[in-house]
Amino acid sequence: MGVEFLIINTLVLILTVIASLIAVLLRDLLAAAIALAAMSLLLSLEFYLLQAPDVAIAQAGVGACLTTAIVIIAIKGTKRMEEE
Amino acid sequence: MSEMTKIVKTTANILFPFTMIFGLYVIVHGHLTPGGGFQGGAIVVSGCALLLVAYGSSWVFDHIKDKRLATFESLGAIGFITIAFLGLVFSAVFFGNFLTGSGTLFGTTPATGSTLSNFNTGGVLPLMNFAVGVKVIAGLFVIVLVMAHASSIKEWG
Amino acid sequence: MEKRMIAGILVFSLLAVFFFFGIFQLHPFGEPGQVQMDDYIITHTQNETGTNNGVTSVVFDYRGFDTLGEATILFSAVAGVLLIFRRVRH
Numbered sequence: 001m002g003v004e005f006l007i008i009n010t011l012v013l014i015l016t017v018i019a020s021l022i023a024v025l026l027r028d029l030l031a032a033a034i035a036l037a038a039m040s041l042l043l044s045l046e047f048y049l050l051q052a053p054d055v056a057i058a059q060a061g062v063g064a065c066l067t068t069a070i071v072i073i074a075i076k077g078t079k080r081m082e083e084e
Numbered sequence: 085m086s087e088m089t090k091i092v093k094t095t096a097n098i099l100f101p102f103t104m105i106f107g108l109y110v111i112v113h114g115h116l117t118p119g120g121g122f123q124g125g126a127i128v129v130s131g132c133a134l135l136l137v138a139y140g141s142s143w144v145f146d147h148i149k150d151k152r153l154a155t156f157e158s159l160g161a162i163g164f165i166t167i168a169f170l171g172l173v174f175s176a177v178f179f180g181n182f183l184t185g186s187g188t189l190f191g192t193t194p195a196t197g198s199t200l201s202n203f204n205t206g207g208v209l210p211l212m213n214f215a216v217g218v219k220v221i222a223g224l225f226v227i228v229l230v231m232a233h234a235s236s237i238k239e240w241g
Numbered sequence: 242m243e244k245r246m247i248a249g250i251l252v253f254s255l256l257a258v259f260f261f262f263g264i265f266q267l268h269p270f271g272e273p274g275q276v277q278m279d280d281y282i283i284t285h286t287q288n289e290t291g292t293n294n295g296v297t298s299v300v301f302d303y304r305g306f307d308t309l310g311e312a313t314i315l316f317s318a319v320a321g322v323l324l325i326f327r328r329v330r331h
């Protein structure tokens with residue numbers, strides 16, 4: 001539990017917050033879905049760093065892949081760009 | 085969803101077997117390594133969703149019947165509850181682990197402490213992993229498949 | 242518009258106060274508060290369930306009812322999706 005763990009942990013958490021902010025602010029919904037997938041993948045990396053590999057695998061499979069697939073299917077059924 | 089270009093199809097063809105094998109490995113080794121039925125099933129369904137995105141939902145819908153997937157989902161649930169009730173029958177506790185220490189299927193007990201992993205351990209845990217794996221694969225894949233097929237229909241009669 | 246902004250700032254600051262309160266109440270990483278149950282499971286899981294993987298033994302053996310509830314959730318989700326989209330199938 002050295003200082004490297006603290007640095008990597010904080011860096012991953014800051015990147016998670018940045019990815020979720022990008023997902024909120026983007027007007028292009030497809031790009032927002034990809035940003036959400038990146039946020040989920042970073043969250044899974046954070047779970048792995050906190051020594052919970054079970055939760056990390058579940059988060060990477062369900063959060064990063066299946067949720068993105070369902071959201072992209074919904075976007076293809078409606079419109080891609082968000083209106084003002 | 086409509087089908088995509090040849091590049092996406094080739095990439096999906098290369099990636100699909102590896103995803104499948106890794107997911108089945110996580111399910112089968114659920115009592116030895118991190119992961120289990122739910123995690124491995126989610127990985128397998130990730131590969132199936134890759135195939136769905138690459139080849140289009142109508143192609144997949146022609147080859148796989150969603151009614152059959154729903155049947156497999158129910159079969160997984162029935163198997164899980166059956167194993168739980170077998171615990172009630174053989175060891176007088178619901179979810180009782182009646183196979184461990186019996187010396188038969190999955191019946192070896194490992195030595196206490198840090199030992200090498202033996203596949204033939206765990207009692208009913210591997211069987212429950214199989215049941216939950218079948219259930220999660222069929223359930224999540226039928227959800228994604230039916231939603232993708234519904235989004236490709238133009239008008240709702 | 243003005244009222245909505247004030248209400249949003251109020252809710253956001255309330256949420257931030259709750260989160261910071263929760264962060265300062267956390268244990269340090271690797272030092273949980275109550276350890277009796279953890280010690281029991283770590284000591285006895287290899288004898289009682291016969292696995293080397295403690296997490297799986299908790300999920301499927303010690304806390305099997307949680308997994309049963311999760312299976313029920315997945316079953317009802319599949320049933321709901323197939324019920325809503327039943328017109329799709331020809």
